Amino acid sequence: METIELKINGRKRTLHCLPNATLVEVLRDQLHLTGTHVGCDTTQCGACTIHVDGCAVKACTVLAVRSDGSDVMTIEGLAENEASHPMQEAFKACHGLQCGFCTPGMIMSAVDLVNKGCALEPSAIREALSGNICRCTGYQNIVAAVMQGASEMQEQSS
Ligand code: FES
Ligand code: FES
Incomplete structure (x- = not known):
């Protein structure tokens, strides 16, 4: 050991x-x-x-x-003081999950790409999340959730 x-x-x-x-x-x-x-x-x-x-x-x-x-x-x-992280809230609001299996990994990757200052257009988000697979194939709503979560993260930090 x-x-x-x-x-x-x-x-x-x-x-x-x-x-x-x-x-x-x-x-x-x-x-x-x-x-x-x-x-x-x-x-x-x-x-x-x-x-x-x-x-x-x-x-x-x-x-x-x-x-x-x-x-x-x-x-x-990720949550602070029992308040969900803005990216978690955005996944809820935008229906960015179905079975939820991929969701924790998607959210951790999405937060990382916002923290790194990656471009946040749909095509760039799809590229940045290409290492995360959703078996339910809900990519449209996932991309919408990441865009909403990113703008809320940026608002909170400004
Ligand atoms: S379980 Fe680690 S990438 Fe699939
Ligand atoms: S929501 Fe089911 S695998 Fe992504």
């Missing part, structure tokens, strides 16, 4: 894991942060997207030991 220290959703945690444990396994199985989903386990679907040190990563292909010392945020850490 290896010992690692992570800051997860603002809280410092010391964890023990196998050298080959992935970050998503540690989050789900040890910490019960099951909002981070596993759809493929091969870096294709984006359901496991979280933020590590402020950047979106697919947690199914990051070894937990490689993230020792990192600041990790999962979908559970």
Whole structure:
């Protein structure tokens, strides 16, 4: 077993894991942060997207030991003071989800692209979210939700 220290959703945690444990396994199985989903386990679907040190990563292909010392945020850490994040609200308002399986990963990727200052036209959003697959194929509403969430994030930060 290896010992690692992570800051997860603002809280410092010391964890023990196998050298080959992935970050998503540690989050789900040890910490019960099951909002981070596993759809493929091969870096294709984006359901496991979280933020590590402020950047979106697919947690199914990051070894937990490689993230020792990192600041990790999962979908559970996005809301502040029990108020949903503007991107979460926008997904609700724009019906940007159907079964919801892809939604946590979509939202984490969408927040990352806004934080990075990416262009926010529909075509650029589709390109930026190409690593996140929605099996329900609700892409039209997802793009609308990201545009609305992005404008609310920008308003809040101005
Ligand atoms: S489970 Fe990680 S990309 Fe699909
Ligand atoms: S809402 Fe069902 S997979 Fe995207």
